[in-house]
Amino acid sequence: MNLFDIGVNLTHKSFQKDRQEVINRAVEAGVDKIVLTGTSLRGSQEALKLAKESKCLYSTAGVHPHDAKTFTSKTISELRKLLKDDCCISVGECGLDFNRNFSPQDKQIECFTEHIHLANELKLPMFLHERDAFEDFYKILTATKNKEIKAVVHCFTGKKEHMQAYLDIGCYIGITGWICDERRGIELKNMLKDIPADRLMLETDAPFLTPRDMRPKPAKGRNEPAFLKHITIVAAAAIGKSPEQLAEETYQNSMSFFNL
Numbered sequence: 001m002n003l004f005d006i007g008v009n010l011t012h013k014s015f016q017k018d019r020q021e022v023i024n025r026a027v028e029a030g031v032d033k034i035v036l037t038g039t040s041l042r043g044s045q046e047a048l049k050l051a052k053e054s055k056c057l058y059s060t061a062g063v064h065p066h067d068a069k070t071f072t073s074k075t076i077s078e079l080r081k082l083l084k085d086d087c088c089i090s091v092g093e094c095g096l097d098f099n100r101n102f103s104p105q106d107k108q109i110e111c112f113t114e115h116i117h118l119a120n121e122l123k124l125p126m127f128l129h130e131r132d133a134f135e136d137f138y139k140i141l142t143a144t145k146n147k148e149i150k151a152v153v154h155c156f157t158g159k160k161e162h163m164q165a166y167l168d169i170g171c172y173i174g175i176t177g178w179i180c181d182e183r184r185g186i187e188l189k190n191m192l193k194d195i196p197a198d199r200l201m202l203e204t205d206a207p208f209l210t211p212r213d214m215r216p217k218p219a220k221g222r223n224e225p226a227f228l229k230h231i232t233i234v235a236a237a238a239i240g241k242s243p244e245q246l247a248e249e250t251y252q253n254s255m256s257f258f259n260l
């Protein structure tokens with residue numbers, strides 16, 4: 001079973017000491033393609049550097065809405081440089097997060113809009129983050145993004161009608177170990193079967209969102225890309241297909257999404 005993890009924060013400090021072992025365990029678990037999420041200019045530079053060291057790694061380049069306050073007129077030209085590299089395959093993570101508002105909303109909107117222009121220009125797929133900001137996010141995305149530019153709403157945990165709206169405009173949906181949470185993840189788990197087979201992709205979002213039902217519990221509660229196998233098994237059971245079939249479908253979706 002080959003697996004493709006579309007979102008891992010491998011530059012996170014919690015991986016500093018054992019990054020190579022984490023990659024090795026992922027490969028052993030069948031995860032042979034991993035996209036490292038860039039969430040700031042510095043983080044995107046580090047992610048690309050790391051991606052270039054290993055055959056199974058790729059990266060994205062973007063500024064997370066939490067970091068939108070660091071976004072300046074120069075940021076886009078720096079991101080553009082990174083995206084010229086064959087290992088840097090997607091614009092993002094970018095979007096809107098009105099849940100915590102770590103950056104002012106008008107700054108988030110400016111930053112998000114500029115990322116969409118960059119994706120349009122470079123004709124690259126987008127790795128998107130939306131939390132508690134559906135109305136503005138949807139409006140900006142539909143008004144600004146060229147139709148042929150692919151986009152994934154990563155770590156989707158929203159409402160069913162929002163998921164449907166994203167699917168209707170051609171978006172892919174990224175699902176994490178959130179579905180393994182017996183308290184908060186039930187609703188999302190039940191929605192999985194409503195995602196067309198050719199629009200679903202899987203991700204760990206490691207080191208965050210450790211699947212809550214893993215036994216034994218992971219050390220320090222840290223999530224890692226090897227756990228994508230567990231998420232695949234849980235998702236497949238919820239949809240009613242074999243893990244092998246779901247792995248195959250989501251792998252192919254991810255390959256074509258990222259133009260690999």
Ligand SMILES: [Zn+2]
Pocket residue numbers: 093128129130154155
């Ligand atoms: Zn995110």
